[in-house]
Amino acid sequence: xxxxxxxxxxxxxxxxxxxxxxxxxxxxxxxxxxxxxxxxxxxxxxxxxxxxxxxxxxxxxxxxxxxxxxxxxxxxxxxxxxxxxxxxxxxxxxxxxxxxxxxxxxxxxxxxxxxxxxxxxxxxxxxxx
Amino acid sequence: xxxxxxxxxxxxxxxxxxxxxxxxxxxxxxxxxxxxxxxxxxxxxxxxxxxxxxxxxxxxxxxxxxxxxxxxxxxxxxxxxxxxxxxxxxxxxxxxxxxxxxxxxxxxxxxxxxxxxxxxxxxxxxxxxxxxxxxxxxxxxxxxxxxxxxxxxxxxxxxxxxxxxxxxxxxxxxxxxxxxxxxxxxxxxxxxxxxxxxxxxxxxxxxxxxxxxxxxxxxxxxxxxxxxxxxxxxxxxxxxxxxxxxxxxxxxxxxxxxxxxxxxxxxxxxxxxxxxxxxxxxxxxxxxxxxxxxxxxxxxxxxxxxxxxxxxxxxxxxxxxxxxxxxxxxxxxxxxxxxxxxxxxxxxxxxxxxxxxxxxxxxxxxxxxxxxxxxxxxxxxxxxxxxxxxxxxxxxxxxxxxxxxxxx
Numbered sequence: 001x002x003x004x005x006x007x008x009x010x011x012x013x014x015x016x017x018x019x020x021x022x023x024x025x026x027x028x029x030x031x032x033x034x035x036x037x038x039x040x041x042x043x044x045x046x047x048x049x050x051x052x053x054x055x056x057x058x059x060x061x062x063x064x065x066x067x068x069x070x071x072x073x074x075x076x077x078x079x080x081x082x083x084x085x086x087x088x089x090x091x092x093x094x095x096x097x098x099x100x101x102x103x104x105x106x107x108x109x110x111x112x113x114x115x116x117x118x119x120x121x122x123x124x125x126x127x128x129x
Numbered sequence: 130x131x132x133x134x135x136x137x138x139x140x141x142x143x144x145x146x147x148x149x150x151x152x153x154x155x156x157x158x159x160x161x162x163x164x165x166x167x168x169x170x171x172x173x174x175x176x177x178x179x180x181x182x183x184x185x186x187x188x189x190x191x192x193x194x195x196x197x198x199x200x201x202x203x204x205x206x207x208x209x210x211x212x213x214x215x216x217x218x219x220x221x222x223x224x225x226x227x228x229x230x231x232x233x234x235x236x237x238x239x240x241x242x243x244x245x246x247x248x249x250x251x252x253x254x255x256x257x258x259x260x261x262x263x264x265x266x267x268x269x270x271x272x273x274x275x276x277x278x279x280x281x282x283x284x285x286x287x288x289x290x291x292x293x294x295x296x297x298x299x300x301x302x303x304x305x306x307x308x309x310x311x312x313x314x315x316x317x318x319x320x321x322x323x324x325x326x327x328x329x330x331x332x333x334x335x336x337x338x339x340x341x342x343x344x345x346x347x348x349x350x351x352x353x354x355x356x357x358x359x360x361x362x363x364x365x366x367x368x369x370x371x372x373x374x375x376x377x378x379x380x381x382x383x384x385x386x387x388x389x390x391x392x393x394x395x396x397x398x399x400x401x402x403x404x405x406x407x408x409x410x411x412x413x414x415x416x417x418x419x420x421x422x423x424x425x426x427x428x429x430x431x432x433x434x435x436x437x438x439x440x441x442x443x444x445x446x447x448x449x450x451x452x453x454x455x456x457x458x459x460x461x462x463x464x465x466x467x468x469x470x471x472x473x474x475x476x477x478x479x480x481x482x483x484x485x486x487x488x489x490x491x492x493x494x495x496x497x498x499x500x501x502x503x504x505x506x507x508x509x510x511x512x513x514x515x516x517x518x519x520x521x522x523x524x525x526x527x528x529x530x531x532x533x534x535x536x537x
Contacts (some may be wrong), residue, residue, distance in 0.1 A: 001349070001353050002348070003458060006230065006233065006454065007454075007458075009237055016447055017443070017445065018448055020444035024441050024444055025130050045430070046431065
């Protein structure tokens with residue numbers, strides 16, 4: 001085995017990795033949680049949660065503040081303007097209305113003593129008609 | 130998402146190369162910064178898998194690149210500490226690039242073994258862990274006795290015990306005392322135990338780097354395969370036993386198989402270093418424990434490590450190992466040419482000053498104090514011609530005491 005053999009092995013190794021990655025990517029999922037089960041243990045964790053929009057506000061800076069409700073539990077979610085602009089091609093978050101059923105992806109954060117989700121992706125809940 | 134993950138693989142490789150090349154800057158230190166910048170990452174709409182990919186590729190790359198300062202400059206980290214001596218020996222024979230080639234080969238082939246044998250690991254790791262967990266202190270004690278008895282000479286056994294106990298005392302005093310932050314305390318300890326003694330001795334002997342061979346040499350495939358297989362099994366042991374470092378796992382495997390070829394040793398050290406990083410992340414799935422800085426950082430991002438995450442780990446590792454192996458040999462070659470232009474004693478002196486400077490920057494005066502004490506202990510081993518791995522008592526003794534329920 002010499003340097004050339006090692007280099008060839010390294011290239012093949014990388015290519016095998018790329019092929020596996022190509023097939024794995026579509027199956028990567030973030031942990032889905034019910035709104036009622038989100039707790040302070042989840043702070044800094046990335047999760048997906050679904051529910052109905054019970055409140056919706058847009059600040060002057062274009063940040064979107066949502067309250068997500070599921071049965072008796074609720075949690076705040078925020079979509080920052082910069083995020084909203086980036087995900088506009090998939091779903092325009094400014095079009096989300098009260099009573100819409102959505103799923104949000106993001107990091108759980110503690111803000112002013114309350115839990116909230118800083119969203120980096122939003123989608124309409126396909127399981128709710 | 131595919132392109133995003135590829136981008137983070139390249140970003141991770143870049144970081145891994147930087148942290149691998151700079152003595153003292155461990156990639157774990159950089160993971161500490163991730164939570165601080167998480168809001169920034171979210172603002173950039175980076176998915177959690179982007180961050181995980183970044184962590185894995187940085188961790189894997191640094192395990193390959195780490196050997197450049199370890200072999201060429203005598204400035205190791207915990208995992209590469211044992212490569213200093215055989216690596217230096219080859220360097221002084223004009224075969225520095227071969228030494229790097231061997232550790233890199235070990236990294237690549239052990240990762241390929243990991244790829245092939247992951248299903249087996251998923252099955253056996255939880256079983257071995259459940260069998261071992263009540264006897265960890267006992268198993269560690271047996272390993273330590275075994276390591277000391279390999280010296281086979283009364284005088285050397287005496288010095289081995291001395292180094293083991295002194296370094297253990299250093300570990301007890303420094304590791305949980307809060308004298309330094311947890312993530313920085315190992316830097317002065319390992320630099321002092323393994324790095325500075327090598328540099329001081331090369332200053333004393335006024336050793337120079339002889340002209341280095343540029344063409345690579347053929348290493349028997351059998352040697353690379355046997356070194357990689359040993360590395361793989363050694364890393365299973367390491368993945369399950371806290372406190373046992375890459376060094377012990379490798380020496381133990383070499384001793385058990387009764388082969389002490391320095392080339393095979395370097396292949397095994399290179400392999401164990403990479404495989405341990407992989408198995409520590411895999412442990413998130415198999416035994417639900419984080420055994421490394423990378424694993425802790427991933428656990429903070431992802432609550433449940435699933436089978437798809439294992440496939441992500443495998444694919445990112447294969448890509449990172451392949452690319453970083455090629456880059457390591459290229460960069461290593463350039464660095465070797467560069468350092469040949471200067472007297473090695475001057476380079477050793479510059480590295481010594483750099484290590485003291487970095488130690489002061491990262492750890493302050495307390496760190497310098499620990500560095501001086503650990504250097505005093507670390508230099509006993511080469512002067513007494515015993516294995517430097519006895520200095521790993523700095524981690525093993527505190528772990529044994531912890532598992533015996535004795536806390537300081």
